[in-house]
Amino acid sequence: MTDASRGQNWSRRGALGGIAAATTLSGCRPLRRRADNTLVAGLTYDLDTLNVYSTGFLGDVQAAVVEGLLAPDAHARYVPVLATSVPSIANGGIVIDPDGTGMTITYALRRGVRWHDGAPFTAADVAFTWRAVRNPAFLAESKDGAEEIVAIETPDPFTVVCRYAKVTPTFAATLFTFGILPKHLLEGVNLNNAPYNERPIGTGPFIVTRFRRGQYVLTERNPHYWRRDAAGRQLPYIDRLIFKIIPNSNTLLTQLRSGELDLVTQTPYDQAKQMNGLAGVDLVRSPLLSWQHLDFNFRNPLLRDPAIRRAIAHALDRSAMVKVNGGFQTPAWSVVVPIFDFHDPHALRYPYDPVRARAILDAAGYVPGPDGVRARAGARLSFRVVTQAGKADDELTQQIILAQLKAIGIEAFADNKMGIAYRQARYKGDFDMTYSSWVTGVDPVYSRFFATHGSNNGQAYSNPAMDRILAQMESTLDPVERKRAAFEMQHLLAVDLPTIPLTNAVAVVSKNSRLQGFTPNPTNMTPYVSCAGWRLNA
Amino acid sequence: MSAGALLRRLLGVIPLLIGISLILFAVIHLAPGGPLDVYADNPSVTPEALARIARAYGLDRPLTVQYALWLKAMLIGDWGYSIRTGRPVLTEITERIGPTLELAAVAASVALLMAMALGVVAAARDGRRIDRVIELVTLGGLSIPVFWLGLVLQYLFSVKLGWLPSAGLETIGGSSFGDRLAHLVMPAAVLAFATGAAWTRYLRAGMIDALRQDYVRTAYAKGLSRPAVLLRHGLRNAIVPAISIIALDLASLISGAVITEAVFAWPGIGSLFVESLDGRDYPVLMGVLLAGSAAVILANLLADLVQGLLDPRLRDG
Numbered sequence: 084m085t086d087a088s089r090g091q092n093w094s095r096r097g098a099l100g101g102i103a104a105a106t107t108l109s110g111c112r113p114l115r116r117r118a119d120n121t122l123v124a125g126l127t128y129d130l131d132t133l134n135v136y137s138t139g140f141l142g143d144v145q146a147a148v149v150e151g152l153l154a155p156d157a158h159a160r161y162v163p164v165l166a167t168s169v170p171s172i173a174n175g176g177i178v179i180d181p182d183g184t185g186m187t188i189t190y191a192l193r194r195g196v197r198w199h200d201g202a203p204f205t206a207a208d209v210a211f212t213w214r215a216v217r218n219p220a221f222l223a224e225s226k227d228g229a230e231e232i233v234a235i236e237t238p239d240p241f242t243v244v245c246r247y248a249k250v251t252p253t254f255a256a257t258l259f260t261f262g263i264l265p266k267h268l269l270e271g272v273n274l275n276n277a278p279y280n281e282r283p284i285g286t287g288p289f290i291v292t293r294f295r296r297g298q299y300v301l302t303e304r305n306p307h308y309w310r311r312d313a314a315g316r317q318l319p320y321i322d323r324l325i326f327k328i329i330p331n332s333n334t335l336l337t338q339l340r341s342g343e344l345d346l347v348t349q350t351p352y353d354q355a356k357q358m359n360g361l362a363g364v365d366l367v368r369s370p371l372l373s374w375q376h377l378d379f380n381f382r383n384p385l386l387r388d389p390a391i392r393r394a395i396a397h398a399l400d401r402s403a404m405v406k407v408n409g410g411f412q413t414p415a416w417s418v419v420v421p422i423f424d425f426h427d428p429h430a431l432r433y434p435y436d437p438v439r440a441r442a443i444l445d446a447a448g449y450v451p452g453p454d455g456v457r458a459r460a461g462a463r464l465s466f467r468v469v470t471q472a473g474k475a476d477d478e479l480t481q482q483i484i485l486a487q488l489k490a491i492g493i494e495a496f497a498d499n500k501m502g503i504a505y506r507q508a509r510y511k512g513d514f515d516m517t518y519s520s521w522v523t524g525v526d527p528v529y530s531r532f533f534a535t536h537g538s539n540n541g542q543a544y545s546n547p548a549m550d551r552i553l554a555q556m557e558s559t560l561d562p563v564e565r566k567r568a569a570f571e572m573q574h575l576l577a578v579d580l581p582t583i584p585l586t587n588a589v590a591v592v593s594k595n596s597r598l599q600g601f602t603p604n605p606t607n608m609t610p611y612v613s614c615a616g617w618r619l620n621a
Numbered sequence: 622m623s624a625g626a627l628l629r630r631l632l633g634v635i636p637l638l639i640g641i642s643l644i645l646f647a648v649i650h651l652a653p654g655g656p657l658d659v660y661a662d663n664p665s666v667t668p669e670a671l672a673r674i675a676r677a678y679g680l681d682r683p684l685t686v687q688y689a690l691w692l693k694a695m696l697i698g699d700w701g702y703s704i705r706t707g708r709p710v711l712t713e714i715t716e717r718i719g720p721t722l723e724l725a726a727v728a729a730s731v732a733l734l735m736a737m738a739l740g741v742v743a744a745a746r747d748g749r750r751i752d753r754v755i756e757l758v759t760l761g762g763l764s765i766p767v768f769w770l771g772l773v774l775q776y777l778f779s780v781k782l783g784w785l786p787s788a789g790l791e792t793i794g795g796s797s798f799g800d801r802l803a804h805l806v807m808p809a810a811v812l813a814f815a816t817g818a819a820w821t822r823y824l825r826a827g828m829i830d831a832l833r834q835d836y837v838r839t840a841y842a843k844g845l846s847r848p849a850v851l852l853r854h855g856l857r858n859a860i861v862p863a864i865s866i867i868a869l870d871l872a873s874l875i876s877g878a879v880i881t882e883a884v885f886a887w888p889g890i891g892s893l894f895v896e897s898l899d900g901r902d903y904p905v906l907m908g909v910l911l912a913g914s915a916a917v918i919l920a921n922l923l924a925d926l927v928q929g930l931l932d933p934r935l936r937d938g
Contacts (some may be wrong), residue, residue, distance in 0.1 A: 129896045222674055274701075285762065296716060297888035297892055325793050325794075327789065327793070327886070330892070330896070334787065337788075337924060338779075341779040343779070343786060502731070506692065
């Protein structure tokens with residue numbers, strides 16, 4: 084035997100030995116089948132804070148720990164949680180002032196609910212939450228809903244009366260739905276750096292027992308949780324819910340394949356197809372309250388010409404955009420996501436028809452020049468299309484839009500920006516067209532986007548009729564009236580075309596087949612809001 | 622190096638670090654994006670709300686003022702607060718440095734063993750088949766992307782064989798020494814392979830150089846055995862020039878295990894850096910980068926010291 088072959092022999096034996104040792108050291112714990120009643124969920128982002136009012140992310144963990152008075156269900160409709168019913172005019176929970184300007188909302192609270200530390204949950208906690216979020220010293224990500232309330236009274240421990248200065252149909256979308264803060268623990272505490280942000284105390288089905296930054300959040304079943312199933316059995320069914328932080332999506336899906344993870348609520352589109360048909364893994368498609376769209380800047384005189392906007396609307400083929408995004412999105416024809424009652428399925432549509440698009444431009448006098456780009460009286464149809472740089476899906480879709488515009492003789496080029504530069508361009512109108520998406524809660528405030536002074540209207544779109552419709556929609560609680568206004572809004576948007584809705588996004592949930600009772604949730608409350616009813620089959 | 626010289630070098634580090642911090646600050650802030658980007662698609666966060674948050678963190682002030690305030694705080698030991706989490710930067714860093722040191726120490730030890738074994742064998746068998754095999758292996762270590770090797774190992778050992786956990790520091794709730802070691806195997810192996818390949822090449826070259834020297838011939842003539850000559854005269858002389866490179870690599874193992882940590886969800890300083898970069902968390906980024914720079918400078922200093930100990934000719938005043 085030569086030295087060299089002896090060396091090779093040794094290293095082979097050594098490698099095998101090392102692997103065997105490692106297997107023994109891992110405690111022979113079978114990775115594939117966990118017998119205990121623990122659900123391990125993967126998060127693709129590192130958690131910044133567990134305070135639901137401060138986080139820049141969706142409150143996945145928080146939804147399992149902290150409860151609000153109401154919550155949106157799988158159909159984006161509100162259901163009562165810590166309140167006993169959803170206030171409405173019909174049930175007397177909402178009373179409009181006689182002069183029609185303000186309103187009073189009364190919540191009846193559930194009795195017998197306890198915080199994770201055993202203290203009773205009362206109306207004082209609700210009033211405290213309002214005061215804490217409104218406090219200017221608290222750097223909340225969003226204070227929506229707090230400013231609209233002018234006073235709160237708590238006539239008894241289980242009644243909360245909120246006075247609003249104006250009629251606010253979107254009252255449920257934010258404040259008390261996000262979550263209630265425990266007064267007995269947080270009164271007088273600086274919420275910007277309170278220990279609560281690491282270890283939130285709620286009334287929810289799971290209790291945070293350990294938070295290791297960059298690694299995981301461990302939560303245990305709340306043994307005193309108030310909710311029971313139809314058979315009277317106390318919820319939740321699962322003993323432990325672990326959130327593992329794995330920012331690398333390849334690793335995330337490897338963990339799902341190896342059985343180390345049971346649930347990934349947002350599977351990247353490009354990897355979802357690989358997961359399809361994998362033994363022991365189910366794919367669930369869940370609609371999201373988001374829509375992708377192409378917006379026009381009305382500061383550009385050419386884009387103020389309705390003929391050009393109409394031609395562009397006919398030039399865009401949504402099926403190609405759906406295809407490049409893995410086939411998971413769905414074509415959108417309205418800014419109102421189809422899951423809402425306010426969605427008008429018969430809103431005016433501009434079907435894909437490049438021949439018609441060219442005819443519209445011909446009729447308007449825009450004729451192709453020697454370079455193939457149309458022009459009228461020296462004004463060339465050449466536009467800057469902005470999207471957020473670095474978002475691969477958006478940049479891909481943008482390329483399709485550019486090609487489709489070129490096909491009808493419109494020159495368009497990408498002018499992508501990152502970060503602050505992108506946001507400034509979008510808010511301040513430094514673009515000709517912009518391709519982007521909006522993600523909303525259950526009650527989108529459309530005036531933000533389409534009212535003359537809307538905070539997110541960077542397009543300088545202004546139509547007094549639209550302002551009127553939006554004001555009407557956002558100052559009445561009458562569902563019939565609101566729906567009528569919503570339909571009018573959709574019709575006017577289709578006529579004015581400040582924006583062209585293109586696709587609706589879908590969340591692809593990958594889950595272990597053992598997990599039963601899982602319900603997707605399209606809202607920013609995430610599917611974890613219903614985790615109390617999930618169970619793991621043996 | 623005398624105590625005085627050492628002190629002079631240590632004091633020289635301070636202006637150097639201030640200069641580095643100025644460059645880092647400029648580069649980080651010139652890059653597009655900002656800490657409030659996380660709100661970009663969220664329509665309920667209004668421009669007014671963003672302005673309020675920016676004001677609270679001083680992000681609305683001129684860059685020169687931001688830098689001056691940062692430097693002033695830094696000089697009195699105040700590293701500031703993370704914009705993402707609101708926690709002290711020092712806490713963020715100390716929490717994450719442990720796992721990185723653990724990973725780097727194991728990877729460096731394995732890499733050093735690998736380099737010494739393979740480097741000596743390759744040099745002793747210069748040009749033979751085993752030398753060419755080792756060359757191929759080290760070429761693989763240098764050219765195979767870390768993330769790709771990581772994914773292959775994960776697929777093999779976690780998905781197919783189910784032997785090793787694919788990511789993380791420990792099994793949540795059930796951690797033991799063996800469990801932690803099992804989690805360490807793959808990331809350490811990947812990191813060690815890439816680092817060890819480079820070191821093997823340095824050592825092989827150094828060894829070949831040393832084995833051609835007269836004193837080696839003399840050692841053989843004195844009747845010393847081949848292993849004794851290789852280790853005592855060859856390796857000892859070959860390792861001196863390699864030390865400075867290895868020392869610098871040690872620092873980069875600590876500050877640069879970014880990809881390995883990302884692939885294996887290893888909660889170290891590398892993943893903290895990536896998260897902070899994603900979120901443009903300026904205070905944490907500055908803290909991590911500055912600590913990384915300090916590590917490189919100190920490693921350099923250490924390399925000089927060790928070289929001096931090993932080779933008396935390099936000792937000065």
